[in-house]
Every structure is written in C-alpha cells, then in structure tokens.
Amino acid sequence: MTQLSFNEPAGVLIKTTCVDFPGLVAGSFFLKGCNLRCPYCYNTMLVTGKSDENDGLSSVNELFLHLEKRQGILKGLVISGGEPLLNPYTPFIIKKAKSLGYKIKLDTNGTLSDELEAFVFDKELKPDFIAMDIKTSPKRYATEICPEFSKFFENTSYFEKKLRKSAEIISENFKSECYEFRTVLVPELVQKEDIEKMAEILPKDASWQFAQFQGGNCLNPAYNEIIPYSDNEISELIEFAKTFIPGAELR
Numbered sequence: 001m002t003q004l005s006f007n008e009p010a011g012v013l014i015k016t017t018c019v020d021f022p023g024l025v026a027g028s029f030f031l032k033g034c035n036l037r038c039p040y041c042y043n044t045m046l047v048t049g050k051s052d053e054n055d056g057l058s059s060v061n062e063l064f065l066h067l068e069k070r071q072g073i074l075k076g077l078v079i080s081g082g083e084p085l086l087n088p089y090t091p092f093i094i095k096k097a098k099s100l101g102y103k104i105k106l107d108t109n110g111t112l113s114d115e116l117e118a119f120v121f122d123k124e125l126k127p128d129f130i131a132m133d134i135k136t137s138p139k140r141y142a143t144e145i146c147p148e149f150s151k152f153f154e155n156t157s158y159f160e161k162k163l164r165k166s167a168e169i170i171s172e173n174f175k176s177e178c179y180e181f182r183t184v185l186v187p188e189l190v191q192k193e194d195i196e197k198m199a200e201i202l203p204k205d206a207s208w209q210f211a212q213f214q215g216g217n218c219l220n221p222a223y224n225e226i227i228p229y230s231d232n233e234i235s236e237l238i239e240f241a242k243t244f245i246p247g248a249e250l251r
Contacts, residue, residue, distance in 0.1 A: 006089075021077075027076075028078040084107065135189060181208050195244070205246075207247045213228045
C-alpha cells in the first residue's frame with residue numbers, strides 16, 4: 001500500500017467562501033480524482049488527477065495550516081472534488097478539521113453509496129451537511145455521465161440503485177436542513193423527462209438546488225458550444241420540478 005504524503009499536491013484550496021456552505025463562512029478543499037466523467041465538468045485537472053497537472057494545487061498540510069490559522073474565524077470546511085469519498089485523504093481531513101472545531105460539509109456525486117454509508121455511520125467521519133449531485137436520468141449515467149466505464153455497467157439500473165440508496169442514507173440520517181441535492185441545467189442532459197426521473201429518487205421534502213449551465217473548459221469540448229437555457233426555459237423547468245419536489249429552486 002502506498003504511504004500517503006501530506007506534502008504532495010492534493011487539491012484546490014479556496015481559503016474563504018460565503019456560498020459553498022449554507023449559513024456558514026467556510027473554506028473549501030477540492031480533492032483530485034473522480035469516478036465519473038461528466039461531459040460538462042470544468043474541473044478537468046481534478047477529475048483526471050494527472051500528476052502533470054499539479055500547478056496551483058495545495059497539499060493537505062497546507063490545508064491544515066490554513067485551518068489552524070483561521071480557527072475561530074472560519075466556521076466550516078467544504079470537502080469536494082472530484083469525488084471525496086474515493087480519496088484517501090478525506091478521513092484525515094475530516095478528523096483534523098473536526099478537532100479544530102469546524103463543521104464539515106461533504107459534496108458527493110451519490111454513486112458511491114457503500115462508501116457514503118461507511119462515513120455516515122462513523123461518528124468520527126460523519127459530516128454535518130451533505131450535498132449530493134444528481135446529473136440526469138439515472139438510466140443515462142452509463143452512457144452520458146460515465147461512458148468510459150459503460151462496458152462495466154451495461155445494466156442501466158446499476159446507477160439508479162446507487163443513487164437511490166445514497167439519497168435514502170442521506171434523508172434517513174440527516175435533518176432536512178442539513179442536506180441538499182444539486183443539478184446543473186445542461187440542455188443536453190436535463191429536460192423535463194429527466195427531471196421527472198430524477199425526482200423519483202429524491203425525498204419529497206428535499207432542497208433541490210438547480211444551477212445554470214455555463215460552457216467553458218468543459219471536459220468534453222463539444223459542450224462548450226451548447227447554448228444554455230434561457231431564463232424563461234429555466235423558470236419553466238424549475239416550476240415543473242416543483243410539482244414533484246416543492247423545495248426545487250434556482251441557486
């Protein structure tokens with residue numbers, strides 16, 4: 001087993017954010033590595049995790065020093081990615097931040113339900129807030145969201161089971177004000193029929209946060225040419241989502 005080095009480039013450190021952790025001034029750490037390949041993702045460096053793309057990345061020790069320096073000023077730490085549930089640094093970061101009195105928000109894509117369950121049922125690792133992404137209709141994950149691995153997931157129910165289980169773990173173990181679900185309104189991936197299928201997985205009292213799609217540096221360059229939804233189209237889609245999940249809104 002490779003020994004972890006807390007001095008190696010590990011992620012992007014955002015020293016202060018007022019928008020990533022609802023209700024708290026926080027820091028954010030975006031870790032390398034992801035099991036998905038969302039075509040509209042702009043964090044290409046983090047998703048691929050290539051060692052030759054480390055410029056601008058901070059080490060875990062640099063993160064720890066920042067948390068110690070800002071102790072008592074920042075109230076929370078957002079751990080994102082990439083996908084933090086598959087990153088070996090995540091448990092160490094959570095424990096360190098908690099020992100300094102920080103609240104923890106964990107961002108996840110929802111496809112690693114077993115790993116999520118292990119974190120949630122470990123009192124040392126359980127975050128205070130969970131944000132789970134839901135990208136499109138579960139049946140489209142194998143072909144649109146994770147095409148590099150589609151040969152392993154020919155049964156499209158694989159992702160639906162994982163996403164549904166993750167949503168259940170979250171809704172059953174966190175108060176409603178301590179979790180949210182997030183969807184980027186990518187015209188190619190999120191249409192009314194997709195919203196209806198996504199809503200079937202979510203708890204009815206969920207906070208479902210939608211965000212406008214913006215092209216630029218997309219993992220799949222073709223997505224840079226996609227025209228975003230208009231304001232009227234977004235309003236129509238969110239009103240449609242509200243018929244299933246009343247807590248749907250544009251962030």
